[in-house]
Amino acid sequence: MHKSRTTLTVISLAAIVVVVQLLTHCAGKEYYLTQMIMAAYYSIVVLGLCLVMGYAGQISLGHAAFFAMGGYTSAILTTTSFSAAAGTGAGRILRGLGVFVERADLYGGQLVTVNPWAAFLMAMLLTAAVAFLIGYPALRLKGHYLAMATLGFGLIVYRIVLGSEFAGSSDGVTGVPEWRICPGLVLGGSTEYRVANYYLAWGVTLLVLVLLLNLVRSRVGRALRSIHDGELAANAMGINTARFKLQAFVFSAVLAAAAGCLLTHYNGGIGPSEAGAMKSIRYVALVAVGGMDNLLGGLVVSTVLTFLSLRGYFGTYDHAVFGVILIAIISLAPEGPLKPVAAWFKGFTVRKGG
Amino acid sequence: MALLDVQNVRHCFSGLLALDKVTFQVKEGQVKSIIGPNGAGKTTLFNIVSGIFPPSSGSIRFCGDSIAGLKPYQVARKGISRTFQNLSLFLRMTVLENVMVGRHIRTRQGFVSSALRLPGQIREEKAMREAAMVRLEELGLAAVADVPAGSLSFGQRRMVELARALATEPKLLLLDEPASGLNTREKEGLAGIIATIRSKNVTILLVEHDMSLVMDVSDEILVLHSGVPIAEGPPAEVRNNKDVVAVYLGGDFADASN
């Protein structure tokens, strides 16, 4: 029963993804696909945050930092030359393993950088480690203290990438190479790969959605929801609430980092604004509007709003829009706008039926 | 060997002595009640046994292992489950889901197997659901299985909490004022339920104010007054204990013995 619900949902979404691509092709607006690709990757962050906020009931105001950690790690490892290190004994072993690769840089010189696969893996591991170290003490804090701790953490990461030379300071990192996933599928920004990248981005996003849908409908999902509804009682039922919260937090951080890596390769670079508080708050706003614990709602809302934002529909009021959304949703419908709407529908049909 | 062995527990809250020299045992298969006037320290004792906070001093052993100072989830894993006086259901989850949370410690599937929906996880999930339904059927709640717990009546919520606690398959069940808020009919039902639970080899320790229920179901009663035990024994003995009668001013006991 549950399996068919998930399958139906995913198939419908996949169909929509295909239809959108075909429509843009027919309308000659294939450049829309670029924003759709970016929207997909940002939505992955929102989905992960949904798990943390909507299910485990923990707030994170610094999630953009994890996205940035993934992206920057990938970017730096694949653009810095490690020729010195590659010459050493350990370096030669890594080269043999394929961790280091040689490639030509823009000026015809030889660079020894890290293979994108290895860089991706290192980004995941680094982010998981940091998320664990931050989450372990932070998740023991209550509500507003947790909010401030995560906000503070996010700002620290932002300041580090903004102020460090190795991270390109305010210019960020550019020149991130394409990533050959498999023959015929290259993760990069060139228009010839655009359609393939679109399907890659959405394929990954739908995969993440499926994993999370499975998770929330399982014992783990129930444990998280029970922590949200009554942490003391959840403890009394034998649930190690601290560990579950931490696992959800680290898992969502790794998802964000993965999205960061993939988008960085697509964009060919990353900048410090990806780590900023504005982005973090934006993710929170998207989770809230989607309906805190509504994964599908979060995905749809995030895609639509991010797309509009990237295409510039909000003009110079871009940040303000998300600020207003946040205020409106939290004031009027903190559990997400869909529940009052659904309740209204129910009331309507009941009245009609008599 | 006693199932639960409490020795010399003493507890202070910022200088206020809540419990002192509390020593008692609970034997396997027993139904033991803790009674005493308000403020006697009964709930504090429960909170200490179930791990919500550690005692200032003293020892608590369960099946021979020391459990004083363990966290609540560790205590639960040892085989002690509890209900709460003020009810602590997961109100936004359905009744069935609440009871399935009770099955948590008897199951294993984690993040990876759940996300990937491995066959073992699917099987276990089905088993959890069935076991939870059985618990609900036993307590006559099968009809409301898919209703959000928050929309039930108080009496029904009590039953759901009980089902949830039983779903953990505890050796020792702590019931915190199970009769409070129930009407007479519901209380009579409760006595029957306690007897049924006991017949399944679950030991019960309960805190209660309702004297007739206590006299009816208990094998032994422990009386606390101002945090100190003043009597312990079978109902008939405790009922006639002069100190106990004095503490209660005879009122409750006069009613219960009629």
Added chain:
Amino acid sequence: MSEILQYIFSGITNGGIYAIVAVGFSVVYSTTGVLNLAQGEFVMLGGMVAISLLNVVPLPVAVVAAVAIVTLCGCILEMLFFRHLRSHSILHLIIITIGLSIVIQEVALHVWDEKVRSLPYFTGDECSSIKLAGAAISPQVLWVLGAVAVVVVVLQVFLKYTLVGRAMRACSANPDAAMLAGINIRNMRTFAFAVSAAMGAIAGCVISPISMTQYDMGASLTIKGFAAAIVGGLGNPMAAVAGGLLVGLVEAFSVMSGLPAAYKDAAAFAILVLVLFVRPRGLFGTRDAGSVREC
């Protein structure tokens, strides 16, 4: 030696501003239970409004008027958003203040654009300097320190000796009892916001010549002010001042000890995170207004 003194003065100058923001946090938190994360925006608004008014009125009038206007804004904000939303959880209210700070920033951006501006020095100009114990400091520094001292002293006197002040303390200690005693809690809450807005605006005016005023300066001030309030211990205005000075000094010393200036801000945030992890009730916090840790 004089170099160290230079850093110390820089530290306590900035620290004074953090202290005022922290005291604002403290007052609002004690009286309403809300952490107002738009606190830093009051500082920004104070400076910005004063700068605009400078076109039509002389400096002293501009400053006073700016403080009055921002105080009014604080009242309006409280009445609009918090009066009717008290049924929401504290966390929700805090998120609303975050949303508000974003909106205020964006409005400021549209009204004043992103240019960096400043008020003129209150006395002298950017070249004037006073020699104090071997360090050369701008007279504006004395204005800052003076303003901080006056604000804090006036606040303490107000809280201790006036009827309204005592009513506010009653609200923070026990809202229900205060209500029963006939104190109008809702007005007290608005008043708390007004007081913290006023303090922020004063800080904004007085620091403007030294640190400049820019539409997005509020955010990092809020965090540092919060860090200061937490370090000192929430709920205690004097502790907030100590916290502010401490944060300012740590920042100054981090630069002095060779940390690249770009990381200066990160140092303050790191203190916040560290304190939250290690000693959430702060240096001087006594009983916690609601425990910080989960079970």
